[in-house]
Amino acid sequence: MSAAPRTVLITGTSSGIGLAAAIAAARAGWRTVATLRDTTRADVLRKAAEEADVELDIRQLDVTDEASVTAAVDGVIADYGRLDAVVNNAGAGHVGTLENDSVAEIRKVMEVNFFGVLSVSKAALPHLRATGGRLITVTSVGGVIGQPFNEAYCAAKFAVEGYMESLAPVARTLGVSVTVVEPGAVATEFVNNVGIDLEAEIDAGPYTGTLRRYIDHAVGQFLDGSAQTPAGAAEAVMEALTTDLPAFRIQTTDWARTFVATKLADVDGSAVQDLTGAWVA
Structure with missing residues (x-):
């Protein structure tokens, strides 16, 4: 009698890394x-699965709604009897700065990118303990290095990384592996997710010129070919999902590894300030 296939739940699969990871996991x-x-936005996902000739179980899950999270996780256990891995991928970008953002906007960024991750992880952990499973969270290089006009987004990603780094040794004692995956620039994601009309005139008050310089820098990464594809980033997710002993922190490109290394070796913070300050100077 063959063993039951391992079951993975992935959030945020309508596009980008989540979609690519879902296809890659099913292929594996x-x-x-x-x-x-x-x-209702699952058509692209369904088409990708059809083209890849793989089967996906597509379900609703809103990471900011605890009832939705509980229903999704309980439904997986009811239908399949096990949960071997979770990939926290759902999230949203945000560009803004403290003086111009409302506290409500910042709370919303934290709700999606931090508390949503915790909600899914908390619901899944008892089942991951039962299978010796894996808890994988897609964060960002912005979870290691704070970046201009990404204050709220980076704060949320910093929080996720701090939480998971603290949780990892505790979870390991009970057989659960915890990993964060850190992409850099991923094609299409910046323009689609930041909520700014890049064709419109940007008015950020006294920050207008500085924001324009940041936008020019960021968009340049997507226009010069240095941004990786979602499928490329999903390869790192698959590494975390399938490697015997995955590292806690996995970057998705050589550029991301070099970028993150700047911070991890920057005891007084000056290297990071010099690096990111040049983007807006």
């Missing part, structure tokens, strides 16, 4: 529960 033989906040 995982029973893949691909979740998204709005299932």
Whole structure:
């Protein structure tokens, strides 16, 4: 009698890294529960699965709604009897700065990118303990290095990384592996997620010129070919999912490894300030 296939639940699969990871996991033989906040937006995901000739179990899950999270995780256990891995991928970008952002806007960024991750992880952990499973969270190089006009987003990603770094040794004592995956620039994600009309005239008050310089720098990464594809970033997710002993922190490109290394070796913070300050000077 063959063993039941391993089951992975992935959040935020309507596009980008989440979609690519869902396809990659299904290709690798995982029973893949691909979740998204709005299932009416699943057409692209379904088409990708059809083209890849793989089967996905597509379900609704809003990471900011605890009832939705509980229903999704409980539904997986009811239908399959096990949960072997979770990939926290759902998130949203945000560009702004403290003086111009409302506290409500900042709270919303934290709700999606931090508390949403915790909500899914908390619901999944008892089942991951039962299978000796894996808890994988897609963060960002912005979870290591704070970046201009990404204050709220980086704060949320810093919080995720701090939480998971603290949780990892505790979870390990009970057989659960915890990993964070840190992409750099990923094609299409910046323009789609930051909530700024790049064709419109940007008015950020006294910060207008500085923001324009940051936008020019950021968009340049997507226009010069240095941004990786979602499928490329998903390869790092698959490494965390399938490697015997995955590292806690996995970057998705050589550029991301070099960028993150700047911070990890920067005891007084001056190297990072010099680096990111040049983006807006």
